[in-house]
Amino acid sequence: WGDWANYTESPLRAFENELGVQPPLGFWDPAGLSSDGDAKEFYRRRVVEIKHGRVSMLACTGYIVQEFFRFPGYISPSSEIKFTDIPNGLAAATKVPAVGWFQYTVFCGICDLWLMHQVPTNPPG
16 A cells, blocks of 8 residues: 555545544545545535434433423324323334324424525535
């Protein structure tokens, strides 16, 4: 493989000064996703990585909180399903009405497309 300092013409050198690049590995891209050196695509992937990390942290927090707290009242008044009737974890997937899943999907789409939009002139995050 040789010395990395000799590969000055590599497209991967375009990302050598990015946040998170640390010795001894330098810029580490084992899957070769940035092998073309496209800065715009690198920026998009960095933004998506941060967004997915935040969503997963919120999901873990929600999973823990539901063990100790439930909203009062009904999740579906017409079906007489209370929040306390919904089990934890994956078992809840079959208990929440289809309209509830539709509302959840629409809300996530609105957040992803409009509310949590990354301004291209700002750094990722």
